[in-house]
Amino acid sequence: MAKPSAPPTVAGPPPSARPITSVDLAAFSLADDQLRVLLVRPTPFGASAADPWALPSSEIAIAQDADLQGCARRTALAILGKIPPYLEQLGSWGSADRDPRGWAATHVYLVPVFAEAAGSSGREGMVQAAWHPIRESTTGLRLALDHARILAAAVARLRNKAEYTSVVAHMLPDEFTLPDLQHAYEVVLERPMDKSAFRTRMLSGTLLQPLNRYREGLRRPAMLYRLKTRRSIVHFPRSLQAKA
Amino acid sequence: MAKPSAPPTVAGPPPSARPITSVDLAAFSLADDQLRVLLVRPTPFGASAADPWALPSSEIAIAQDADLQGCARRTALAILGKIPPYLEQLGSWGSADRDPRGWAATHVYLVPVFAEAAGSSGREGMVQAAWHPIRESTTGLRLALDHARILAAAVARLRNKAEYTSVVAHMLPDEFTLPDLQHAYEVVLERPMDKSAFRTRMLSGTLLQPLNRYREGLRRPAMLYRLKTRRSIVHFPRSLQAKA
DNA sequence: CTAATAGTGTCTGTAAGACATTATAGC
DNA sequence: GCTATAATGTCTTACAGACACTATTAG
Numbered sequence: 001m002a003k004p005s006a007p008p009t010v011a012g013p014p015p016s017a018r019p020i021t022s023v024d025l026a027a028f029s030l031a032d033d034q035l036r037v038l039l040v041r042p043t044p045f046g047a048s049a050a051d052p053w054a055l056p057s058s059e060i061a062i063a064q065d066a067d068l069q070g071c072a073r074r075t076a077l078a079i080l081g082k083i084p085p086y087l088e089q090l091g092s093w094g095s096a097d098r099d100p101r102g103w104a105a106t107h108v109y110l111v112p113v114f115a116e117a118a119g120s121s122g123r124e125g126m127v128q129a130a131w132h133p134i135r136e137s138t139t140g141l142r143l144a145l146d147h148a149r150i151l152a153a154a155v156a157r158l159r160n161k162a163e164y165t166s167v168v169a170h171m172l173p174d175e176f177t178l179p180d181l182q183h184a185y186e187v188v189l190e191r192p193m194d195k196s197a198f199r200t201r202m203l204s205g206t207l208l209q210p211l212n213r214y215r216e217g218l219r220r221p222a223m224l225y226r227l228k229t230r231r232s233i234v235h236f237p238r239s240l241q242a243k244a
Numbered sequence: 245m246a247k248p249s250a251p252p253t254v255a256g257p258p259p260s261a262r263p264i265t266s267v268d269l270a271a272f273s274l275a276d277d278q279l280r281v282l283l284v285r286p287t288p289f290g291a292s293a294a295d296p297w298a299l300p301s302s303e304i305a306i307a308q309d310a311d312l313q314g315c316a317r318r319t320a321l322a323i324l325g326k327i328p329p330y331l332e333q334l335g336s337w338g339s340a341d342r343d344p345r346g347w348a349a350t351h352v353y354l355v356p357v358f359a360e361a362a363g364s365s366g367r368e369g370m371v372q373a374a375w376h377p378i379r380e381s382t383t384g385l386r387l388a389l390d391h392a393r394i395l396a397a398a399v400a401r402l403r404n405k406a407e408y409t410s411v412v413a414h415m416l417p418d419e420f421t422l423p424d425l426q427h428a429y430e431v432v433l434e435r436p437m438d439k440s441a442f443r444t445r446m447l448s449g450t451l452l453q454p455l456n457r458y459r460e461g462l463r464r465p466a467m468l469y470r471l472k473t474r475r476s477i478v479h480f481p482r483s484l485q486a487k488a
Numbered sequence: 489c490t491a492a493t494a495g496t497g498t499c500t501g502t503a504a505g506a507c508a509t510t511a512t513a514g515c
Numbered sequence: 516g517c518t519a520t521a522a523t524g525t526c527t528t529a530c531a532g533a534c535a536c537t538a539t540t541a542g
Binding site: 017018019020021060062065067068089091094096097102103105170175177198210237238239 | 261262263264265303304306309310311312333335337338339340341346347349351477481483
Binding site for chain 3: 345421439443461462463464467
């Protein structure tokens with residue numbers, strides 16, 4: 001306790017060892033009409049079907065990471081090849097028994113991104129990465145550590161935020177139509193939505209910028225839009241489907 | 245990397261040192277018609293007015309804490325004398341420079357509690373603790389480390405959640421009246437609220453249990469209520485004051 | 489009775505839900 | 516013309532906001 005400017009600690013003696021500290025990503029995208037999450041696995045060397053998939057994770061690199069977001073961005077860059085414009089803290093999970101190596105705490109970020117299908121999105125460096133569809137009843141996949149629980153929380157948060165924010169739009173490409181956007185919401189929320197109410201909701205406020213160009217299609221062309229900003233999400237005045 | 249069941253790490257070599265890891269509390273109460281936050285300071289020995297106040301904080305005690313919530317409960321017990329029924333993860337702050345001792349990450353919990361005024365709530369063990377009123381423009385107090393920023397985020401979250409949840413009720417005693425509750429919301433949100441709409445909102449749903457007893461007062465007595473559960477908050481169907 | 493606080497009733501505004509209708513493309 | 520999809524219009528419902536009104540206590 002003779003260290004410089006140590007903040008007051010409430011109770012107990014100074015601890016001896018420190019927890020393993022990491023940042024995990026719950027990165028979501030939409031491909032082939034499915035909500036998908038990015039999972040990784042060690043390199044093919046010795047990787048068998050028994051090896052569990054895991055959320056992308058990096059231990060904090062003290063010499064390299066300026067802060068938690070920086071670590072999250074580094075992790076995303078390594079595996080996605082780009083830094084996502086919108087990252088949101090989901091929460092943190094820490095306990096004595098969630099990692100067999102010892103007391104471990106992880107800071108989890110929710111990352112909605114646009115990504116093409118690309119069944120198994122190549123291996124980036126040392127790991128194999130793939131977009132796994134989110135199936136019913138918490139994926140069913142057996143993931144490493146407590147990642148199944150974290151993923152369940154991430155899916156719940158994503159769906160909940162879809163009820164009152166523009167978060168789903170961040171999983172679409174730069175230019176999209178309102179029917180595209182509605183379809184994306186329907187995929188995430190797993191229920192059909194009313195066209196008229198949906199359009200009013202999305203077009204009110206400062207969310208979208210119309211491009212005054214049209215997507216040529218099989219039938220009547222649809223107006224193209226772009227997000228005014230990809231850096232943040234917009235909150236709508238009311239939540240959808242206010243349950244009785 | 246030859247450790248048992250190590251999860252795949254996305255990039256970079258295994259780190260050498262681990263961050264200092266702690267749990268901080270942003271505990272709020274209502275006393276004397278003011279929103280207050282619990283702050284601590286090292287024991288009076290050598291404590292001067294120059295010593296900054298800080299949020300209650302505990303480093304993770306690997307041998308003692310089962311998980312992050314456990315650490316938060318231990319911290320709350322040490323300083324409040326009781327374990328609060330409702331704790332909510334606010335977020336985590338971690339960076340190379342927020343603590344002069346080195347890379348430090350803290351997991352912050354938002355804790356609304358009922359607490360009497362008690363100007364300086366005695367010293368519990370090694371620290372001095374007091375409920376400080378939340379003043380305009382982020383308190384104005386100079387706090388230890390980056391606690392001023394964390395506190396600002398906590399106040400923002402508390403006020404935001406007051407707009408669409410029952411969180412404010414957790415800062416009232418076990419039994420209270422609807423006028424009590426409305427006054428509490430008005431203190432937190434710093435604006436007057438409509439009586440009729442407020443009552444409808446609070447009485448719909450499963451939030452309150454009427455006790456069929458009355459608070460005797462100066463004028464007409466008011467019905468007493470109790471929270472159906474103190475362990476969780478209730479979400480209302482709409483946010484208040486849907487801004488244009 | 490009056491004063492003060494507790495509690496209710498009525499009307500309006502906003503935005504979502506349901507669903508019908510019109511518009512514009514290819515064929 | 517027909518079909519499919521894009522976009523709009525109309526009506527209903529739920530609930531917050533404003534505010535008037537009634538109810539119950541002390542004195």
